[in-house]
Structures are given as C-alpha cells and as structure tokens.
Amino acid sequence: MSNALEIKGIAKSYASLRVLEEVTFTVPAGQAIGIVGPNGAGKSTLLSVISGTEKASAGTVLINGRDVTSVGSEDRTRMGIGRTFQIPRPFTNLTVFENALSGATFGAGLKRKAAEDKALEALEIAEMMQYANTPAGQLPLLARKRLELARALATNPSILLLDEIAGGLTEAECDSLVQTISQLRDSGITIVWIEHVVQALTAVVSRLVCLASGTLIADGDPKTVMQSPEVLEVYLGGGIK
Amino acid sequence: MTSQLSADYKVDHFQKKATVVGLVGAAVFLFAAVAPYIFATDVTSAWIKLFYLISLATTWNLLAGYAGMVSVGQQAYIGLGAYGIFVFNDMGLDPYSSVLVASVAVGIIAFPISYVAFRLRGGYFAIGTWVIAEATRQIVIRFDSLGSGRGRSITTYTEDAIYRNLFTYWVALAIMGLAIVATFYLLRSRLGVALQSIRDNEVAAKSMGIKVSQTKRIVFVVAAMGAAAAGGIICLQGLGVASPNTIFGVNYSAFMIFMVLIGGIGTIEGPIIGAIIYFLMDYYFSQMGLWYMVVLGVLAILIMLFLPRGVWGEISHRFNFKVFPVGHQVQPLFPGIKLKKK
Ligand SMILES: Nc1ncnc2c1ncn2[C@@H]1O[C@H](COP(=O)(O)OP(=O)(O)O)[C@@H](O)[C@H]1O
Numbered sequence: 001m002s003n004a005l006e007i008k009g010i011a012k013s014y015a016s017l018r019v020l021e022e023v024t025f026t027v028p029a030g031q032a033i034g035i036v037g038p039n040g041a042g043k044s045t046l047l048s049v050i051s052g053t054e055k056a057s058a059g060t061v062l063i064n065g066r067d068v069t070s071v072g073s074e075d076r077t078r079m080g081i082g083r084t085f086q087i088p089r090p091f092t093n094l095t096v097f098e099n100a101l102s103g104a105t106f107g108a109g110l111k112r113k114a115a116e117d118k119a120l121e122a123l124e125i126a127e128m129m130q131y132a133n134t135p136a137g138q139l140p141l142l143a144r145k146r147l148e149l150a151r152a153l154a155t156n157p158s159i160l161l162l163d164e165i166a167g168g169l170t171e172a173e174c175d176s177l178v179q180t181i182s183q184l185r186d187s188g189i190t191i192v193w194i195e196h197v198v199q200a201l202t203a204v205v206s207r208l209v210c211l212a213s214g215t216l217i218a219d220g221d222p223k224t225v226m227q228s229p230e231v232l233e234v235y236l237g238g239g240i241k
Numbered sequence: 242m243t244s245q246l247s248a249d250y251k252v253d254h255f256q257k258k259a260t261v262v263g264l265v266g267a268a269v270f271l272f273a274a275v276a277p278y279i280f281a282t283d284v285t286s287a288w289i290k291l292f293y294l295i296s297l298a299t300t301w302n303l304l305a306g307y308a309g310m311v312s313v314g315q316q317a318y319i320g321l322g323a324y325g326i327f328v329f330n331d332m333g334l335d336p337y338s339s340v341l342v343a344s345v346a347v348g349i350i351a352f353p354i355s356y357v358a359f360r361l362r363g364g365y366f367a368i369g370t371w372v373i374a375e376a377t378r379q380i381v382i383r384f385d386s387l388g389s390g391r392g393r394s395i396t397t398y399t400e401d402a403i404y405r406n407l408f409t410y411w412v413a414l415a416i417m418g419l420a421i422v423a424t425f426y427l428l429r430s431r432l433g434v435a436l437q438s439i440r441d442n443e444v445a446a447k448s449m450g451i452k453v454s455q456t457k458r459i460v461f462v463v464a465a466m467g468a469a470a471a472g473g474i475i476c477l478q479g480l481g482v483a484s485p486n487t488i489f490g491v492n493y494s495a496f497m498i499f500m501v502l503i504g505g506i507g508t509i510e511g512p513i514i515g516a517i518i519y520f521l522m523d524y525y526f527s528q529m530g531l532w533y534m535v536v537l538g539v540l541a542i543l544i545m546l547f548l549p550r551g552v553w554g555e556i557s558h559r560f561n562f563k564v565f566p567v568g569h570q571v572q573p574l575f576p577g578i579k580l581k582k583k
C-alpha cells in the first residue's frame with residue numbers, strides 16, 4: 001500500500017522554543033489515524049507543518065510520495081491536503097456558502113457550476129446547509145468549527161487533517177460527527193485527526209499516535225497506545241480529559 | 242458521498258439584476274457623455290474632478306477594502322501617471338491617448354514594485370508604500386526633461402480651451418466608467434471570492450488553495466493603473482504639473498482614505514458616494530482655506546463615530562440593499578427546506 005503521508009525527522013522551533021523534535025511517522029493511503037497528547041504538546045504545530053501553513057525547521061514531508069517540504073500550503077491544498085484550524089479562521093464577510101466556494105474553486109480547482117455543486121455538497125456533509133447564506137462572522141463558535149470542516153471538504157481532499165473539531169458537542173452531535181468522519185474514511189480519504197474527545201477518536205481511527213513535548217511517545221492500535229505506561233504517565237500529568 | 246444537491250438548491254448570482262444595473266449604468270454613462278453639450282462648461286469641467294475622484298476612491302477601495310492592502314502610497318502612481326503624459330507627449334502622442342498609455346506603463350512599473358511592497362505587512366506595508374512614493378518623486382525630479390522639480394506644462398496641447406475641456410472630460414469619464422466596471426466585474430468573478438478570502442484571513446485563504454501573492458499582485462497593478470489614469474487627468478486639467486510635491490503628495494492618499502471611509506469601505510457604492518460627498522465639500526467650502534480642512538476632519542470623525550460602516554455601508558446594512566449585486570444566494574428549490582434568514 002502506498003503512503004499518503006511520510007513525515008521524516010520533523011523539528012520546529014519558534015525562536016528558542018523547541019516545539020517539535022525528530023517527529024517521524026507514515027500514514028498509508030486510506031488510513032485514519034488519531035493524534036493525542038496534552039495541551040502544548042505540538043499537535044497543532046505538527047498539523048501545520050504537514051499542511052504547509054508552518055515551515056519545518058528540519059526534516060521532510062512527503063505527500064503521496066512527493067517531497068513537498070518546500071511547497072507552500074496553497075499548492076499542498078491543490079495536491080489534496082485539506083485541513084481545519086483549531087481556532088477557526090472563517091472569511092467573516094463572506095457567507096458560509098462562499099467560504100466553501102472559495103475552497104471548491106481554488107483548492108479543488110473546479111469551474112463555476114461544478115465548484116458550486118462541490119460547495120453545496122461540503123455544506124451538506126458538514127451539516128451547515130441551514131447557514132448557507134449567513135455571513136461567517138455571525139456564526140456561533142460550534143458552527144464556525146463545522147465551517148472549518150465544510151471548507152476543508154470543499155477543497156476535495158485526499159488527505160484530511162482535523163484539529164479538535166469534536167470539543168463542546170452534545171453526545172448526539174458527537175455521534176453524528178463520528179458517523180460523518182467514518183463515512184469520509186470509508187470513501188477512501190486518508191484522515192489525521194487531533195482530538196481530546198478520545199471516545200470519538202477511537203470510534204473512527206485504527207491507529208493512534210501520542211505526542212508529548214514535541215516527540216512521539218507512542219504509536220500503535222488505539223487500545224495499546226492508551227494503556228501504554230508512557231501515555232498513562234502523560235495523562236496523569238494532566239492535560240487530557 | 243455524492244448527492245443530488247444541485248436538484249435541491251439553486252445558486253443565485255443576481256445575474257438579472259446585474260444586467261439591469263449594467264443597462265442603467267450604460268444609460269447614465271451615455272447621458273454623462275453628451276452632458277457637455279447641455280450644461281455650461283464650468284459645470285462640466287467641475288465634473289472632471291468628480292470623475293477622477295471616483296476613479297481614485299474606487300481603485301483605493303479595491304486595494305484596501307477588498308484585498309486588505311492599506312496603501313498610503315498611491316500618489317506614486319498618480320505622479321507617475323501625470324508625468325507619463327510628458328514622456329509620451331514628447332514622443333509625439335496626443336495628450337489624451339497619453340493618459341491611457343501612461344497608465345499601462347505605470348502598471349508595468351508597479352509590477353516589480355509589488356515585490357518590494359509585499360515583503361511588508363500591515364502598518365509596515367502602509368509606511369513602505371509611502372516611502373516608495375517619496376523615492377519615486379525623488380527619482381522623477383532628477384530628470385531635466387520632466388522639469389527637474391519645478392513642474393512642467395504640456396507642450397503640444399489643443400489650442401481651443403473648449404475642446405481641451407471636452408476631450409479631458411471624455412477621457413475622465415471613460416476612465417471612471419472603466420474603474421467601476423472593472424471593479425464590478427472583478428468582484429463578480431472568482432477573483433472576487435479569492436480577494437475577499439485573502440482580506441478576511443490570509444492563512445486560511447492559502448489553505449483553500451488560493452495563490453495569495455499572485456492574486457494581490459493583480460489588484461496592486463490594477464489599482465496603480467487606476468491611480469495613474471487619475472494622475473493623467475489631473476495633469477490634463479492643470480495643463481501640466483504645477484509642482485511635483487503636490488502631485489506626489491501624501492494628501493492624495495488622505496483624500497482617498499477619507500472618501501472610502503466616509504462612503505463605506507468594502508462596497509462598490511461606498512467610494513462613489515464618498516467621492517461625491519468630498520467633491521461637494523470641496524466645491525462649496527474649499528475657499529474657506531484652513532477651516533475647510535478642519536471641517537473635513539470633523540466630518541470624518543463624526544462619521545467614523547456614528548456611522549462606522551460609512552454612509553453607504555450603513556444604508557446597505559440597514560436596508561439590506563446593494564445597487565451593484567455581487568455575491569451568491571443559495572435558494573432551496575423545495576418549500577420543505579428552510580435556510581436561516583441572514
Ligand atoms: N506561532 C507561535 N509562536 C510561538 N510559539 C508558538 C506558536 N504556535 C505555537 N506555539 C507554541 O508551541 C507549543 C505547541 O503548540 P501547539 O502545537 O498549539 O500544541 P497543541 O496543539 O498540542 O496544544 C506551545 O507551547 C505553543 O505556545
């Protein structure tokens with residue numbers, strides 16, 4: 001099976017602060033993988049290094065076998081990376097539909113009518129259709145997070161990077177989200193999902209990695225990882241609920 | 242995960258309304274084109290000023306209001322556009338065509354400048370554009386052929402003042418029409434979605450696959466061409482450039498910001514309204530000298546305090562109304578489906 005993602009020896013520093021050190025792992029195409037770890041572990045930064053939003057200080061990133069280390073995030077999106085932001089970044093003066101249209105037009109590279117259909121489809125999957133004509137700046141927080149998902153889907157990703165999209169949901173909403181992500185996985189999209197809501201995560205992913213202080217401390221099937229001494233130690237140290 | 246959504250929803254682009262606006266706009270334009278035959282010359286020559294103010298406000302709004310590039314250095318291109326008249330006029334071109342040719346030439350000059358300006362962000366971008374404008378003035382006044390700092394007049398100009406005014410009027414009108422139509426068209430195209438995405442969040446725009454620098458560069462060059470064309474009109478109307486310090490003056494940026502903020506930034510109508518307000522103030526109160534500037538300042542402060550969206554922005558927001566339809570409206574095709582209002 002070919003690899004959708006290959007992360008090799010990634011390091012990232014902000015000035016003197018070392019956020020990631022020697023992070024290495026691969027994700028086979030079509031796999032759904034979860035990332036856990038305490039706050040400040042570097043999970044979001046890792047996602048940004050993969051999407052190209054942040055430049056790594058060292059190491060290489062391969063997407064579908066191609067070295068993209070020096071490729072910008074806009075081109076990585078066009079190559080099939082879709083991502084959400086933990087702190088939503090909506091286009092506040094555009095409507096929800098237009099937010100998705102932006103991704104469908106440029107990320108998925110679709111022409112007018114096809115782009116509109118793609119945007120509608122993304123809104124439907126992310127359950128955002130009711131807000132289609134609402135300016136994104138007027139959305140409540142949970143809807144903003146859903147818009148992140150809708151926009152990422154509109155770019156027609158083959159690799160979907162999700163950053164804490166389940167927080168704050170009711171049980172029913174969470175179940176519905178799990179179902180949605182599972183369907184995306186079953187449709188062949190590779191998924192990398194950072195999530196504190198572990199039950200939601202383990203319902204979808206077949207593999208878990210744990211990041212602590214910028215290094216991978218565990219990698220394997222979810223049960224084993226959650227019970228490994230290193231991970232338990234991190235948990236008892238606080239951070240994950 | 243495919244569905245039959247396009248059978249359930251329709252995306253409205255307000256195409257019909259856009260066509261109506263286009264036709265009404267064309268009628269207004271035609272009326273304005275024959276107006277000099279109806280009204281007195283001093284009235285129509287005042288309109289020349291209104292036309293270039295609208296062009297300036299419209300292009301600055303495109304730059305700052307739609308692409309998030311708050312420049313205070315558009316006077317670089319106003320000045321270059323004005324001086325460009327001499328360059329092309331000296332080559333044998335008539336002064337009116339020189340306005341258009343100079344505008345294109347300034348667009349070509351703005352292209353490499355954008356690489357310098359785009360290294361700066363936010364406030365630094367603003368100051369950087371101002372510095373670039375100053376540097377441009379410094380370079381231009383080195384040239385003897387351009388009057389070396391003393392200004393210059395157009396040498397081969399239409400003798401008859403009435404025809405001179407008439408031709409200038411038509412060129413100014415054409416450029417204003419072009420600026421508005423180009424902005425309207427741009428905002429209705431996919432570029433409009435890209436620009437507004439960039440303005441609202443550059444990082445997210447990149448993750449939508451938008452080529453941010455490339456898109457901003459297009460607007461930067463178009464706005465420079467608009468400013469240059471306005472500069473050309475100012476030169477035509479003044480029979481030349483009286484002083485490089487004025488034509489390259491930061492005052493122009495101040496007036497552009499004034500017009501756009503007063504009228505309503507980030508709307509097509511706002512800069513037009515703002516330019517009309519500024520034009521009327523200028524027409525009736527500019528003899529007041531220093532007090533005129535005070536009145537302008539007070540008006541700007543009052544509007545910012547009480548109508549932060551600007552005059553048109555407030556009207557448009559309150560009545561949910563636009564003259565120039567841009568954007569998209571999703572409409573369910575079945576009565577069972579309901580979308581949230583607004
Ligand atoms: N742009 C930045 N500049 C400086 N420090 C940052 C920046 N982004 C993140 N950090 C720091 O990097 C560390 C990891 O952050 P993050 O990747 O968001 O962690 P996580 O997502 O695991 O909670 C934190 O200590 C955070 O303060």
Ligand SMILES: [Mg+2]
Nearest residue numbers: 043044045086
């Ligand atoms: Mg995070």
